[in-house]
Amino acid sequence: MNPRKGAVVAALAALLLACPGVAQAAPPPAPVPREQVAAATITWTLERAANPTADQQSAYTLITSAMNAAVARYNNLSDLGKSITVRYDTSVPTADGNLNGTIRFGSNRSYMTERTALHEIAHTIGVGTSAGWSSLGGSGTWTGAQATALVRQFDGSSAKLSTGGGHFWPYGLNYDNEFSGTAADRHVQIVAAMVRDGL
Numbered sequence: 001m002n003p004r005k006g007a008v009v010a011a012l013a014a015l016l017l018a019c020p021g022v023a024q025a026a027p028p029p030a031p032v033p034r035e036q037v038a039a040a041t042i043t044w045t046l047e048r049a050a051n052p053t054a055d056q057q058s059a060y061t062l063i064t065s066a067m068n069a070a071v072a073r074y075n076n077l078s079d080l081g082k083s084i085t086v087r088y089d090t091s092v093p094t095a096d097g098n099l100n101g102t103i104r105f106g107s108n109r110s111y112m113t114e115r116t117a118l119h120e121i122a123h124t125i126g127v128g129t130s131a132g133w134s135s136l137g138g139s140g141t142w143t144g145a146q147a148t149a150l151v152r153q154f155d156g157s158s159a160k161l162s163t164g165g166g167h168f169w170p171y172g173l174n175y176d177n178e179f180s181g182t183a184a185d186r187h188v189q190i191v192a193a194m195v196r197d198g199l
Contacts, residue, residue: 040081042074042121044103047087055107059088062112063105070117077185078192082124097123099130115179119172122191126199128166136197137163144197147190154186161190 044067049056067086074080085102092106097120105112123129128137136144142161151159151170161168171186173179191199 040079042071042080042082042084044071044084044086047085056088059105059107059109059112062109063088066112066114066117067103069114070121073114073118073184074121074188077188080125080192080195082121084121084124095120097121097129099124099126110176113176113179114184115173115176118184118187119174122172122187123166125191125195127168127172127191127194130199132194132197132199133163133166136194136199137161137168140164142168142194142197144194144199146196147193150190150193 046060046063046067048060052060063086067084071084083101087102087104088107089104090107092104094108095103095105095111095116097103101124103117103120103124105116126133136142140163142148142163147161151161155170159170161170167174168190170178171183171190173183173187
């Protein structure tokens with residue numbers, strides 16, 4: 001830039017800054033950092049044989065349907081998180097779930113249902129398998145305030161959650177005749193409340 005143009009530009013800038021009514025925009029305030037906690041999610045994977053037999057493939061299809069429905073219900077109604085590994089294991093009489101995140105379905109096809117999957121997911125989260133379960137459910141009645149308040153909201157002021165053998169009722173989905181859409185939703189909500197209680 002030649003010196004004459006530079007002087008003109010500087011003079012104009014000084015004049016604009018000195019004139020009344022010319023507002024200087026203040027820089028926008030820096031955003032206040034906020035910690036955002038993402039909702040947890042239950043995920044699952046099915047261990048499959050490299051070359052499945054017809055029996056294995058049939059089981060995989062049923063297990064996948066059951067687990068997809070159960071996990072979708074948990075993720076829709078709770079903010080619980082767990083990474084679950086599912087296996088088809090013919091040595092298991094029915095099905096089982098472990099706090100370490102494994103679920104095994106046995107060869108009995110009648111247990112390859114959403115009801116069973118919901119029930120076993122609860123075991124992976126701590127129902128019947130955690131130290132919190134022992135301290136809050138070891139007396140035969142769940143003593144945690146949040147899950148107790150929730151079952152009373154569902155069933156009346158005298159309702160309680162009974163515990164025994166690593167299971168709870170009502171809404172534990174321990175048997176097929178306990179299953180309905182409402183019972184399944186309440187099962188998830190109660191398990192989430194148990195976690196808030198310290199499960």
